Amino acid sequence: MGLEVLVPLVMGALLKVAGKVADGALGAVEDAAKRGAAEVFAKIKSWWSTDLSASGDLARFEAEPDMYLPVVEARMVKKLIAEPEMQASLAALVERPGPHVEVFQTIAKAHGITGVKVKEMIGGRVHVDQKVNEGASDITGADIDRLG
Known part of the structure; x- marks a missing residue:
């Protein structure tokens, strides 16, 4: 999966966890999507935990998703290019059959x-x-x- 597909999927998951995606009436589907998004978020949080700048941006993104979306997205692209094994790992997470x-x-x-x-x-x-x-x-x- 290329970055042009992976990054928007990962950012969508991060926005879901940050609460910026509106919840609707499909309760079971939404719960499954939230669990999947939480798993992606936890993976990125763990991956970025040793990088103080990246982990700080992610924490600020949680508080202000609209403000920090471009920052986190740019950092995501840079880090995924540098670490193809993480790109493959995140791609596997988002490609899993969902709800x-x-x-x-x-x-x-x-x-x-x-x-x-x-x-x-x-x-x-x-x-x-x-x-x-x-x-x-x-x-x-x-x-x-x-x-x-």
């Missing part, structure tokens, strides 16, 4: 139906199966703001 959501809907005489709405997803799988009768309108299978 999955399956939505099956049979729709008749309905308006304004959405199968699944996702605001941020750092892993897992979504499948929507909708059977729509003639009386239904304004149907959305999946409304996704960011996937990976």
